[in-house]
Every structure is written in C-alpha cells, then in structure tokens.
Amino acid sequence: MSQANDAAGPAASNMKPVQVKLVLLGEAAVGKSSLVLRFVNDEFQLNKEPTIGAAFLTQKCRLEDKVIKFEIWDTAGQERFHSLAPMYYRNAQAAVIVYDVTKASSLEKAKSWVKELQRQANPNIVIALTGNKVDLVANRKSRTHNDGEVDEDGEQDAQEIDEDEEDDEDYAITRQVPTEEASAYAQESGLLFFETSAKNGQGVAEVFTEIAKKIPLEHILSSSRGARAGGVNGSNGRVDLQNGANGQRLGGQQEKGGCAC
Amino acid sequence: MATFATCPDLHRHPSTHLAGLAAISFCAKDNVDDELHGVPPATSYIFGQSQFLKSLSHPNLCEYLDVIKGKRDRLFVIQEHYNNSLGLIRSTQESDEKEGALKGQGLSQIRSWAAQILDGLVYLNTHGIAHRTLTLSNVLLNESGTIKLSNHGLYNMTKGGSLVQFSIGDPHYLSPNTLGQNYTSGLQDYSADVWSVGVVLTEMFLGESFWRKDRLDLDELISSLFAIRRLSTKSRSWILDCPESIGVNPVVLSFLQSGSLAHQEGASFKEEESELQNFATFLRECLSLGESNSREAGQMRRHDFFKSYDLAHGISEPLSEPALKLWHEKPYIQSSFLPDYEGEVERLRKVISEGKDLADDLEADGQVPNPCGILSKLPLSQVFYLWKLAGGDVEAQFRRNGRLVGTPAIQLLPKVVQIAESSAGGSREERSSVRDIADLFSDMTCVLPLENLEAEILKSIHEPNKDQFSWDTDYFLFSDPDEMNFLQGTMGENMSKGKGAGSSSSNSGEDGFLYPDSMRFTPGTPNGAASKLSSGLATGFQPLAQQPTKTRVKVPLSIREKDLGYQYQRLAMFTDLLLQYPASRAEILHHSKIDIPPLLRGKVWAAILGVVGDYQQVYSDFDKYTEKSTDHQIELDVPRCHQYNQLMFSPSGHEKMKRLLKCWVEANEHLVYWQGLDSCCAPFLTLNFNNEALAFSCIQKFLPKYLKDMFLHDNSKVIHEYLAVFRHLLSYHDPELSSHLDHIRFIPQLYAISWFMTLFTHIFPLDKIYHLWDKILVGPSSLPLFVGIAILQQFRQELLRSEFNEAIGIFSESFPEMDIEKCIETALAMCRVTPPSTCWLSYDQESRKMRRQLSSGGEGGAGATVGAANGETMPFSQNGSLVHGEAPSSTNATSNKTTDQQQPQQESSRRSRDLELEKRLSGGLGLGQGPHGGVNWWEEPLSIETMNEELAPRIHRSDFVRLRQQALVIDIRPESE
Secondary structure (H helix, E strand, O other): OHHHHOOOOHHHHOOOOEEEEEEEEEOOOOOHHHHHHHHHHOOOOOOOOOOOOEEEEEEEEEEOOEEEEEEEEEEOOOHHHHHHHHHHHOOOOEEEEEEEOOOHHHHHHHHHHHHHHHHHOOOOOEEEEEEEOHHHOOOHHHHOOOOOOOOHHHHHHHHHHHHHHHHHHHHOOOOOOOHHHHHHHHHHHOOEEEEOOOOOOOOHHHHHHHHHHHOOHHHHHHHHHHHHHHOOOOOOOOOOOOOOOOOOOOOOOOOOOOOOO | OOOOOOOHHHOOOOOOOOOEEEEEEEEEOOOHHHHOOOOOOHHHHHHHHHHHHHHOOOOOEOOEEEEEEOOOOEEEEEEEEOOEEHHHHHHHHHHHHOOOOOOOOOHHHHHHHHHHHHHHHHHHHHOOOOOOOOOHHHEEEOOOOOEEEOOOOHHHHOOOOOOEOOOOOOHHHOOHHHOOOOOOOOOOOOHHHHHHHHHHHHHHHHOOOOEOHHHOOHHHHHHHHHHHHHHHHHOOOOOOOOOOOOOEOHHHHHHHHHOOOOOOOOOOOOOOHHHHHHHHHHHHHHOOOOOOOOOOHHHHHOOHHHHHHHHHOOOOOOOOOHHHHHHHHOOOOOOOOOOOOHHHHHHHHHHHHHOOOHHHHHHHHOOOOOOOOOOOOOOHHHHHHHHHHOOOOHHHHHHHOOOOOOOOHHHHOOEEEEOOOOOOOOEEEEOOOOOOHHHOOOOOOEEEOOOOHHHHHHHHHHOOOHHHHOOOOOOOOOOOOOOOOHHHHHHHHHHHHHOOOOHHHHOOOOOOOOOOOOOOOOOOOOOOHHHHHHHHHOOOOOOHHHOOHHHOOOOOHHHHHHOHHHHHHHHHHHHHHHHOOOOOHHHHHHHHOOOOOHHHHHHHHHHHHOOOOOHHHHHHHOOOOOOOOOHHHHHHHHHHOOOOOHHHHOHHHHHHHHHHHHHHHHHOOOEOOOOOHHHHHHHHHHHOOOOHHHHHHHHHHHHHHHOOOOOEOOOHHHHHHHHHHHHHHHHHHOHHHHHHHHHOOOOHHHHOHHHHHOOOOOOOOHHHHHHHHHHHHHOOOOHHHHHHHHHHHHOHHHHHHOOHHHHHHHHOOOOOOOOHHHHHHHHHHHHHOOOHHHHOOOOOHHHHHHHHHHHHOOHHHHHHHHHHHHOOOOOOOOEOOOOOOOOHHHHHHHHOEOOOOOOOOHHHOOOHHHHHHHHHHHHHOHHHEOOOOOEOHHHOOOOHHHHHHOOOOOOOHHHHHHHHHHOOOOOOOOOOO
C-alpha cells in the first residue's frame, strides 16, 4: 500500500502512465478536498477552506507493473454548485463519493450522487463510496478493517491511532452512519466501500489503489491511444464543454442538468 | 450629520498633552490538548474578545489601542496610560505623612473622583463589562486631574480569568462576594466593582489602608474576606457588627461606623458633619454585601453624596445617547466642528521650510517646548500606529525594560529523576515543577516611549525628494497622451455632470468612479471646504500640472505604507476628510486612487462605497437570530474562512461572521448564500471588526456593484456571461495566449469561477486582497475582469508552454505567489485602452447606464452620426473586425460584427426592478424598434452559446468610431450587400 502511493519507481519510469480521470463528489464539508490533499501531498489542514467551482490535482501511483496517473477533479460540495458537476464527471473513469460518518444526511446525499452517476456518467465508471472522518468517532469496531497491514509502518500507525482514540474519548462524537449500513448499501449498488480519515491518513491510499485495481486499465490504454491518434478527447483531464456543458445551468435545475453520454 | 463624526478613532484630543501609551503582557492558558479537539486556543479567544474593548470610549476610561499576539501564548495589551495614579498619590502621601503633613484628601476631591470613577464604571456596565481589577494603581489621572480607569478589560477578555493561569484582581480591593464565583458571560456581577470603589475611596480619604497593616498576609486576608461574607449573611450590616478579629483597619472601621473623625487632631478636615455622615453612608452602601443590599455603579452614582457635585457640574440627568442620533438625520451637512489643524500645519511647514532642527526652531520661536505638539491632538490609535511605523516594537520594549526575561532554557529541560530500585518504576521525568518565570503574570505596565516620535515624523517628512513622493504614484495618470484612452472620454462627461451643484455626493453611485482627470481635479483645486483644508495640510502636495508626467519615479506601495512621514500626512488628511464625509466624498475618492492609509481603510472603503445614514439602525433592524435553512451551510463555512487571520480565527470572529451572513441572507431576499460569499465578506469584517453594521453596509453597497446577481439562486447566465466576456477580453489583449488556452481547452469555467465569484478573495490572502480591492473599489466595475487577465499574464510563458494538466496545475490547490501591485498596474493599463462596449455585461448597472446614455443620444440618428463621422454611408451594423497585434482572432472575423447590445435581455426581467428599468429603456428606444415592432437583429443580446463560440469580442458602434483610426477594418460582407 505504501509503495502504491510513491511516485513511479525506476522500473516503471520508462512506462507511459495510464491516465485515469477521477471525480470527487459529496456533500459540503465531508472532507473531499482533505482526502485529496492527503492522497496527493500526504498533508492535512484543519479548517481547509471550501472549494468553489472545482479544483484539479494529479497524482501518480504504481500498481504492480503499471503506473497510473490520477487526474482528480475535486468538486464544490454546496448543493448550489451541483449543476457544475456534469462538467467534471463526464468521461470520468472513476468517482469517489464521500460522506461523513458523523452525519447521516451526508450518506443520503451520497446516494443521490450514486444515482446520478449511474444514470448520466460513463457507464463503466468505477464508484467508490467513502465514509470519511472516522477519527472523530471513538468506535473501535469500525477501525479494525485494515487488518491486512503487518509492516512496521502500519503497526506504528495503529498505535498512534489507538493513542488518539484514548484522547478522543472525552470528545467522542457519535457515529451516525454505521459501517454495516453503508457497506450493505455499497454492496447492493455495486460500489467499492471504504472508511477513511483524511486527518490521520487511515484508509486513504487504499481507496485509490482499489479503484486502480478495478479499472480496466488495458482498455483505457488502448482507447486513449486510439483517441489521441484521432485527436478526439480521450481519457485526459480535459473537460468537454462543447458537448452540452455550454448552456448548462449553474444553479437550479439540478435534476435536469447534465446530458446523457 | 457627518457619518463618521462620532467615531472615537477619528477624534482629535481636546487636550494639549499627549497621553502616554503603555502595555501589559501576560500569557494565556495553554490548552493544547483542547485545541486538538477543535476548541479554539485561549490566546485566540482573548484576541477576538479584546477587539471589542478598542471600541470603548469614555472620558474616564483609558482607551484600549491594540492587542498583539506574541510568541507562544503571550499577549501584549496596549492601552492609553498616565503616570499619575491614585496609587502614586497615596504613596507620596505616605512619605509626606512622616513629615507630619495632612493625611488623606479633602472630601470634595474625593467626591469628584468618586463621581468620575462611577461614571466610568456605569459606562462599562452598560457595555456588559465588569472591571474587577479596580485598585489604586488602576485609577489613573491625566494632567488635568481627570480620572482614567485602566485595565478595565482584563477580566472581560480573559473570561473572568479562566483563560489565564493567574487570578484577576487584587484581594485587598476584591469584594468578598467574588470569592469562589465563576465567570458566566452575560450574567456579570457588577456590584463587585462597587465594593472596590468603597475600599479605594476609603483609603484615599483617610490616608489609611483598608486592611490592618500588620495583617497583610494573603491567607489571613482571604479568611477575613470569608469572615465578612459569613457575617453579612447574618447581620444587616457587617460593618456595624464587625469584630476586631476581622482584619479591617480600626481607623477605617471606626469612621465607617460613626461617620466622624473623632481621632483626627486639628483642622485637617473642615468638612461639615452632615457631609461626612453622608459620605460614610455612601461608603457603607458601597461596602454592603448580600443580595438585597448590593448596589451597582449606576445606583451608587445617584446617591445623595453626589448632589453637590452634579449641581456644580451642571449634570441633571445621567448622560444618554439620544443626542448622538441627531447626527445621522441630516447626513449631507458638513461637520460643524473642524479641528483647528491649520495652525499646526503652519508650524510644521515652518519647521520644514527653514530646514532647522526641531529643537532649535522651538527655541528660536520662543515657544514653550512641547515635546509632542503635532501628536497631542491625534487620535491615540494613530499615535500608536505611527509609533509602530517609526520602528516601535512592544515586545522589544518589554525586553529593554528588563521584563520577560525567561528562565534559561537549560533549566526548563525535563529533569530525569532516578527512583530507588525498590519502587516500581525506573526513572521518570519530572516536568511540571519547572516553569518559565517569564510566563508568570506581572501587572507592571511598560510605558512606550513617545518622546522622539514627533522628531522622527518631522525628519521623515523633511527627507529630500519627499515632495515628489506623495504624488509620484498616481496610477490613474495616462502615461502617453497619444495613446488611445477610452476612460478619458467617458470621464469628461462624467466630470462635467459631477460638477453640477451637490450632485457629486448625493448621487452616491457611480460618478467619480471613472478616473477623473488629475489635471482638472487636483487636490489643490478647492472643491468646497474640504479641499481647502486638505490642500493646506498636505505639505508635499503640489498641483500635478507642474510636474512633468514622465519624470516621475514610482515608489512602491509597500514603501509608502511604511514611510512614517508619508503615512502621517495621509492619516491627517484622510481623518479630516472622513470627519466631513459624505460632503467630502468626491475628495476621498480622488485621494484613494493614489493609496489608502491602512489604518483607516475600513472607513475609507465605506466612504468610497457611499455608505451613508444610520447604518447602525439598518443593521439592527434585520433579524439575525431566527434559524434559517442556510444556517447549516454558514455554520460549515465560517470556521473555514480565512482562518490564518487572527481575527477570523477567533471565536468572536466566527460569531460576527455568522451574524453578518445571516443578516445578509435576511436583507437580500432575491439572493441566496453561495459558498464564497463568506470570503467576500471577510475583508469588510476584518477591517471593521468592531463595527459589524458598517461592514454590513459596505457589503450591501459592494456586492451590487461588483458581483451583481452573482448570488442569484440561478446564477448560471450571469456567471457564464461574465466568463465569456473574460475570454473575449483576453483575446483582445493577448490573442496568442488566448488562442493557446483555447487550444488546450483551458477554459475559464474550469479555473476562474472562484476568481470572479469571490472577487479573488478565495485565491488571495487578506493582506493582498486589501491592496487589490483598494484599487478595484475606485475603478470601474469591469476592472476585476482585467485583473483576471493580468493574473494569467503573470504566468504567460508558463501557460504558453503548458498542456492542460500543467496549466490547471498552476492555479489549482495553492495559488501561486503574485505581484499584486504589478497585477493592478497591468489591469489598469489594459482597462484604459479597452473599448468599454467589450466589457458590457447584461446584468451590470454600469454597462446598462452606458448603453442607456448611448442610446438616448438618439437611436434613429445614431447610424447617421456614425456614417457622417466616417464619411461613409454604411449603416452602423457594418461588419468589421479589430486587429490587435498579430491577432489570430482575425480568423474569427466572419463572426465579428459591431453589433448593438443596447437592449438588456428581455427574459431577464425576473424582478420588478428589472422590469422598471426595461420599461424606461424601451421608452427611450422608441425609434430603435425594428420594422416588425420588435428589436432590430443587431440589438438583440448575444446568447452565451454565441459568445462561447466566438473568440474575440464584438464592439459597439460608439467605440468603433473612436477605434477606427487605429484599427484595420476588413469588410467581409458579401458583394451582394
């Protein structure tokens, strides 16, 4: 997991990275930007300012013998910006839909995003449902899922988390979305499911590695090669404005917004 | 009357003596553990809370000037200061006593002090503040003997001491009721201060300490206080039943009980018996405890004891504020009290012109040397600001005075203690026992030296080349007279209109925003009383006409802002102008185009925006407390808004921001809260932190001008039009860059929404925003578009090399470092040479106004006018294209038509206001109606789709006339036409 987050190593450096366009969606202040910041720079900012419009970041990671370059569109969470979203999720190969485990309403919003993507986005899109801010809930049960880690780093992380937890107890915020509920929903809708903490980094890299594993990389590689030769938009981060985003509403008309691709 | 006439921070002091400045310093509680869980740090709470203290202004209170956060949890609180205090009087008395002099003070003196102390306390109480640290040394006296209470905010700003490691108040003066009392904000016990007043007055009157001198041990004192409290629950008056064993000084006790000074020998007190009795009753009431007996300062002030004082001072009723209300009723009258400043300036001038040292000059003139002549009348906040500019550093001052000397670091290292093997552990750290002595509280004040400040200011003004200094950075001068300048033409019209009597200030919106010609409108030109005053003030100012434009050297803003002499002059001028606002609005606008003194920025902005009337009332009339659906989003955003800023980070900053946003939502029913609005409001809040109402009024003026309709529920049309115009303007000014960006599909929708929706507040930190907005506020409403282009141009080379990913990478996440001043300059230069019609937005008022003006020139005749001017007979809907530079945009020439956009979109008539405007417009357009009764095809607004398809802007015929001489026109109409 740790090496997946590294920039491409020497062995992979001469390989052309596979470009994967990924979009982050979810209610305001669930931690979308923080999640990306953790993934891209391994940083965390308390009180990170809200995203307006959208932000774009890239990060390479290595999966087995391939190098994947994630082109990440981090979108604004406020409902009013909803109608901008199709501009960003169009042609995306992956989406991370984020909710806040301490806020039940954010899961509802996440579900509506899932519906919208399944209806309007690229039909092969890989969607990951991610419950963020697990560091806030002192519920130990929810933390045991990353048991696969035995390396030193992992152990140390686990210890630190445990210490944090003890400090947290006075301040524990009740979890509003049980892991089981979200996980069951994800399974029935065919989504990947994770719980993460952008604050302490728990589970973040996993989200992206699992997405990378599930994406049909070979397919993208061949199609993007073809697309490049043909000069049509391929899988790069460009946003296609010509095909419909032009006249799109920024506000209102949330349901009608977007076009079928 | 004048909007800012009652603002204490603009007021000159009537006294001729300069008040001193002093600082106290203490450390806030270290609550690192809590901070990890989102509890704001104590320093931040204190910092935010103490801002309010700066707004307090009363003749009997020392002014709070600033709170500075030092390293770690240290805070420096800067206050007005006087060397004389009751404590000092007492101690000189004590030394005199040994020589057999009189003890204590006369009753009339005591009465006057008592009245003033209580007046100060009443004012504090009405503002929700309990003093709680009233001691002899906190009651200061100025040079004319007026009482000035000090340190009155310490209790309030530290949440009753709960945010610091020390307890607040001296137990000798502390009411027994305060023992074990917890601080609950809003429910403060003001009666505790009255006890302190009683003790203070007793001591001053009798010249004896309240408590027995041999019993000053703290433990005993505290137990005495407890004993008094117990006693007061049992008896009606603890004073009458007080046993010897309670440590009250017997002399004091006997006076309090009897009201007579039996033991006093001789004629030291000639007061009438009844007066003495009266005073003793007053003191007994001050010192009474228990719920039924305790008094607040207001009640005590109405005591019979003060009858003679009030009579002598002509006070019949306690002072109230309705008189102040009158100030707002007629806002357009010049302020009635102009400070006598000109005399001061004359003196200053003399000093400068004679080129003498200040001291020599004063001696030569035979004047009494007054060390702080030019400073004594300045508002203290400005004195402190200038002191800092002159290199003053509060923390360094403390160190120079030998304070804050810490325990050497080596002694703070954790001690490792070996524990005997028999006990369970091995070695352990002992950390808690060592504390840095610098962290301990000291109530010593550190006086800030002001002696040399005046000399420094004069020296700075007197430095060579300063004559040019003040004028040499007029951004709004046009460097090349041959250069095409679209602002000049429109400005001419505007100025002539503005010169109509009275219209310059009553027409609060636009006029004067369009670059007045400095040649015609210099500060030397009298424009009512205001300009006469300022021309007298500004020693370095000369009419611009005398200075050749091209030889001017630009002094960067950052240097001007740090220049002591320059800032002194600017502050003096703006203070005067602000006091006379709104009469002086035109002048403020003019001078603001050069620069704005940072200290007065909040009010200057308000003046530029044209805030008038009783804004306090307007703000308080809106409901800011009922829950609304947007609350949730506001709650989420406020704690994330510009948190690097101390004010925005503080809990009181969060509260204020929430109130402000809620008020905005309430006041603008047709608009909605979009994320980003919080960022837009932040500059106004931080500049007017103690004046939410003013901040709100600024926002209400600002948003309609620069972000009109950007916060509509459905703003897509507004924002897409804005971005389309932005893209066109970029093509106009930098075709190469524009076509490259278009080629890599780096479109404004992907990066510039947050730029324009928040007018750059989302991408720049506040210190940069202040400078950026300084210019945007005095510029045309299209200026932000050019700022956007200027930003792109600063990264031109990089962008031209970039593919999409790299290009967007430049502006994503953390915004790159930018030279704001250069950016503004570029933007203004572009704005100057841009045909105004290319920046027209269908929702923008200024554009509408211009279109209206153009169309009212006679729609039917317009074509003919154009034709005549050109010597051609072509109708004005001719095809043409502007070629600018090596413009690849000429490839788009086919779609470039000089098309009319006079008619605002018909479908945009969402609101009644729009409808009304349109009615008026179409009324004026009667002649312009097409043959089918509809609108001519060239008058129809462009759809956003069309705008997005075209790379370059279309130009209105009115601009075309002027552009023609410098543009290559290609007629691409088919032969048949």
